[in-house]
Amino acid sequence: MSYAYLFKYIIIGDTGVGKSCLLLQFTDKRFQPVHDLTIGVEFGARMITIEKKQIKLQIWDTAGQEAFRSITRSYYRGAAGALLVYDITRRDTFNHLTTWLEDARQHSNSNMVIMLIGNKSDLEGRREVKKEEGEAFAQEHGLVFMETSAKTADNVEDAFINTAKEIYDKIQDGVFDINNEANGIKIGPQQANTSPGGGNPSGNTQSGGCC
Amino acid sequence: MTTSAGILAFHTREAVKVKARVSAATLHRRSQLAPSDPPPAEWRRFSVDPQITTFEVLQNLLAKAFDIKGDFTIHYLAKDDEGKETYLGLLSDWDLDAAFLSSSMPCLNLLIDLKPFDEGLEGWDVITPADLVKPPLVSHVRNNAQQTGNFLMQQMERTLKSFSKVLRGPELSGYLNGVTERYRASKPPMSRREWQNFLDCEGRLIQPQELRRSVFRGGIEPSLRNIVWKHVLNVYPDDYTKDQRIQYLKRQSNEYYKLKATWTDMQKQGIVTEEMQYIMNMVSKDVLRTDRTHRFYAGSDDNKNVAKLYYILTTFALNHPSVSYCQGMSDLASPMLVTMNDEAQAYICFVALMQRLKPNFNINGLAITEKFAHLSLLLQHYDPEFFEYLKMNGADDLLYCYRWLLLELKREFSFDDALCMLEVLWSSLPPSPPEKELPLYEIRFGKDSAHPQSPRVLTRENPYTKVRRIRKQSSSSSLLCGTPKVHNGVIVNEPDNDESRRSSLNEITDDSQDYNPISDSIAHELRMDLENLNKTVLGNTKDATPQQFTFDNIIEEGNTLLENDGPWKQRKTCQGFCGTPDEQCELDFDSVEGETTQNHGSRRNLSCQSSLDRRRSGSSTSASTSASSHSDLVQEKADDSDYEDDHHAYRSKAPPTRSEGYCSEATLSSKEVSCQEDSRSVLDSGVLDFSRKSRSLLPPPGQLGGSNPFMMFLCLTLLLQHRDVIIRKRMDYNELAMHFDKMVRKHNVHKVLHETRIRFEEYLRLGWEASWEELV
Ligand SMILES: Nc1nc2c(ncn2[C@@H]2O[C@H](COP(=O)(O)OP(=O)(O)O)[C@@H](O)[C@H]2O)c(=O)[nH]1
């Protein structure tokens, strides 16, 4: 399928916070309470539309395994967006956010858009982390924030799409060099020969076409 | 099978000779329908380029060659593992690949049948919706009722799966229907009777090699797994009698329950150390996400078996501080519990397995990094074109194979198929029984034990600081040290003072060196990580005395076993699982009485493979009559002189070579090192003999995949089975990774094992010692 842009996302956060469920809800629109724990990386993709432009999202869902993370730094590289997820019913997953953020910032490009997500909002009765705390953390670190439920699908769509919008805006503002694939953005195949929508100051798009 | 160079030659061969003819039945029918038509000439000969000839192209070529207007089917002449010639259906690109790979030396022999499949192929399960309730048909397996039952059930499941795959997309169609049966192992699964042949009168296992060879070739009957797995997993020290095994298992089981009681009692008393808390949290989260769709673990979260898995893993983690708990372990322990259906015995088996797999979970990632590097070498060697394709797409990092490597492919097959794959894999390894008793703990966990050496304890407060420290070490060490060379996936490094380097590494804390982006190529990254392997790997290879690898035993004259066992007589199988070690061992020593098992109350209804199968088979035994329906195809044997030559060559295959004394790092000559540097030009020029070339480029069996070469070949097979689809659809990194993700639990175990055995055996025949030159 043709697309104007392709963005690469990663989903990070402690194990069990619902990363895989968020991905499944976004790509397949379903919640599977019984599923496999992630080993390494799992991959997903979906097409979305922003300002009438087709955008393909490639999503890498990672596992929290230290051993895996130690063999590759590459999954951060070339990501345009990241969903940093914690579980609102488990404070420790919130406490680890700083580490995750440091790790992400250190190994990704500086323009990567990071969306902070407090997941499992359907479990209000078991909440351990207040919404305001999430907001404050996001504010402090310059992140976008949302609470979601992979179970009820609440805000899931928005979380992924708003992240894409941010990235799109950055492209429009010329912040992202879309010709550098290390930024996690590719121009769609058919777009390669024409000027990309929006004022990209670096102008030259010849190298943007991939296959 | 082909001559030894055949398989290896395949991917660099530019042309494959093809001979095709129309089947006698077709000719007969034609002449009846239109007697005036002259029958078409018997043979057509032509050559095709295996790299670019797709199934569709072949169809077109044949249609032209024989001037066929309507539908027709293609079969190719192949030899099964016993050397029997059979015409196999050629229905897809997969089949064509298999045909090129295994049956194209000296030429690919094709048979054309103008009948459409549904008329003439009673022996093949062609999937149509109506077929779903009809038991698929069986060929060339000598069944007893039990086997038929198992088999039919598996077939049914597979048929259903295949069918849903058909609905999902044509690219998966290669997995369906007739394929499954064709790739059945060369030998029926090990039966109780066969098992008995490996024991002496006191129940000692007298032929551990033979046992492994048999399991490697055909797997184990499900009802016998709980007994034989313990042997293949190296639970028992050598030469134990039946009585000794009973005593041993009793002792070990008691030991396990003590280890378990230590921490569960502490927990009851409200003493929960930080380490316990961390491990219990992790494990409890993960056992709820492990094989829950399998009947054994299904249902609500308080399933008793889920709890047992939790106890096993937590006990292991607390008593093995060097690895503690890591994700992935639950997947490895799960089959043990299902198969043993006994918590303590599952623990013992898991400990035995982890003896070998521990390094994979080391936080430094070195063992896995080495496996990535080796898989990459294999792929470059066996399919440079596909490797090139992956490289172009930045997918040569093979990250999507991580799960395969970590779980030894356990999740790539349906649960029951994985059991079969795993036992075959384990038995491909040389026996390595514990010297005395298998130690059930590294450091016994207790109230006052703190394990400062446990990496997880260090990471607990901040789970990723450790990772970052290791990253720092890797990049700094590659900055500090000279550049070691990677050769054959082994790190070749100038002698260096390890001690001084180690201490200097620990001092490096400068964050600026944490990340060292050389280039975008992930291959570079792997290489960097590889550089850090040198200490470990070099250390190992230097110290390693040549291990008594006996891979070649696996492939020698396997038929003898089959004959020994005579016809696979019908036998009653064990009813249910036994709960305690003694009872277990009664079974172990397969006496006639052992076959009727004591009733264990509630334990009995725990889902038990054999009883389930028996129930199923009760309703479907009638289908066993169709077992010979394959024969009309088998009869169609070519009577061509070329073929006879080929046959002859097959008989006089190269003598098996010993695999001890592998070419280790220490024996690498400078010649070979430089050979690595020009590997590309060597490959391209085709100057060297294949086997010489192969040998110089591939790590020897004792090193490949951390001494698990068969597993690496399994991974290679999975990659190669999908290469056509991937290339044809021009999948990019994400698409092909998703493609492999979707194949989780869906690979065809028989096809994969079949293809892997062929490649693996060819690899072993390369001759891994000085004698390799004789092959040239
Ligand atoms: N109630 C609820 N449960 C969730 C939600 N998301 C995930 N879960 C559960 O949390 C557990 C872990 O989810 P998973 O996606 O595997 O976590 P991951 O390790 O971050 O990938 C699973 O058992 C899910 O059923 C959610 O939004 N609401």
Ligand SMILES: [Mg+2]
């Ligand atoms: Mg996950």
